[in-house]
Amino acid sequence: MDKQLARLPDAESRNYRTLAISTAFILLIPVWARFIPGDVLHIDIVNVMVLAGIYACVVVGLNLLVGYAGQISLGHAAFFGIGAYTTAILCTRIHGFPTWLGVLAGTALSGAIGWLVGKPVLRLKGHYLAMATLGLGEIAFILFQQLKWLTGGTVGILNIPPLSMFGLKFDTDLKLYFVVWIIVMALMLLSINLIRSRVGRGLRALHSSEVAADAMGVNTSTYKVQVFVLSAAFAGLGGALFAHFQKYVNPESFVLAISIMFITMVVVGGMGNIWGGLIGVLLLTFLPPVIQALPQWLPGLPSGLQNFSNYELVLYGLLLILFMMFLPKGVADGLGRAADFTEVRARRLGDRRKAKRLEGR
């Protein structure tokens, strides 16, 4: 059994292969989505996929922090918000401000604030870190609401121009789709390279035992802050794209529930598995539109269940509980085990046939 497992392709070359395949697959989605008329699925696939890509920017970074470095954050909606507000303020207040520069500024500012906050807060461990980040996220939310001169209060900022780059204007979902997903794939490539680098090995050592990692010469406090800054910057980038996608921002998009949604995506998909984060994002972003479309898919639904908004979150909560109960290590882990299992089974089956043939001779 062990020998057979050892023959499986190693995780790292698998990662690059998977990245290439999934990039090709994802970039082709709008093409085949065209062949499904909108009134069959009742889901605007491209639109939901843009949102998923935006969330994926955040979750890829958060997975590095939570899954690899083992540091929990329950406040990443704050960084998402900082990115969104930065570009929104720059592009609406300064006439003709290049939107791509706004996105970069959002990313940078979010990373910088991540550094300022991360330095003191990352001295905390485990639950205490979770609580501190939760508190920071709430404070950021209150500031988004209360700094009316800057953020427009609860109304927020309206009329954010669409993203444009090199003279191209990404003003439809379809055009934005390609920008967002190319960025996601670039972030994935960066992450894959990071986790197989010296830093990545240090982070994993940090995850299993901070003291041991320290003793082995891993500069744990620096590494923790660095990966926190990286995840904050990724979240800021996602937020900035979100602002240009939604065309308006208000504090409601950056509440605690969103921070929790990000961490949930990481955990449901699979902590410490770079693909897990992506799977978690896709599952949880598509879940609400699928639940919304249910009454149209099942016209025979009793009238009490026709109004999806009643039970949308009931189902969501229930599914979340069930996912964690039956796949506590995440969907990616379950899929990986299933794949390994079938591969080993197939080889065993092949071996047995070979043995039979030899016996028959």
Place this chain on the structure above:
Amino acid sequence: MRMGDRNQVRLLWGAAALVAVVVVFTLIYKGSTGLQWILSGLTVGSIYALVAMGFSVIYSSTRVINFAQGEFTMLGGMMMFTLCTRGGLPLWLGFLLTVGIVTLLGAGFERAAIHPLKDQSVITVIIVTIGLAIFIRALAKWIWGTDPVKVASFTGDKPLRFFGASIVPQSLWVFGLTLIAVVLVFAFFNRTLLGKGMRAAADNPDAASLVGVSASTSSLVAWSIAAAVGAAAGAVIAPINFAAYDAGAMLGLKGFSAAVLGGLGSAPGAVVGGLMLGVLEMITAGFAPSGYKDAVAFLILILVLLIRPQGLLGKPADVKV
């Protein structure tokens, strides 16, 4: 007396002095208005204390932070509305039923979803409690709608005068019930075999299980107590605050901050933390623009964590190598 204890005593005096200074300043500067703020602060603080106690009890026996704790409190208020205000049941019966049903719910959830995950990582269990919170909130929205409901006061709405400030009779119910709940929980943990066993298990789970304290029973009892205390808090505060399906999230966060302030896992800490937080919050709301009221809890949370993560009354976390 160990060194740590002496520091803790000094810290407690410091915290008490700080609160005293703030309170005295408010009283001198604002007179009866200030007293009014402090009385409201003690009222909400009692509720925070009960919610914090729920967090602490579950945390100390399972190391899990129960994100659905605030939802138990919300359910307490909503069920009082259905049973007493709408259903016309006598107060005591409605109250007992409310607490009983929510306790069963908490216990049932523990058996159904928390117990099977006992060997999984803490974060997995936390996500399950988040799922529960979303589920309960959505169900409550489905059942009771989005409009806040007004629950009838236990004994009338005629305010009592108290040194120039007024206090609604319901506040006295809140104080009384908090006192009873705290005494009951303390008695359970200090006087009964099961309670003492649970404290032992919180200190050292392996040693406790060697002498026959069942982790599974501990977890079940902890969830039941947390649900009961939470529901009682919700039932008694509902006539003062409106009860609404989405009230649980903020109550949960505040109770959580209070638990951290007092020391997560410490029941006396939960009470001290809750009352302190309630009073400081109401005084801030009086002086500063009220939009920033909620920020107080979180600022305190972060300051406490940075200065003394184990809180006022907690024990420093064991470092495992």
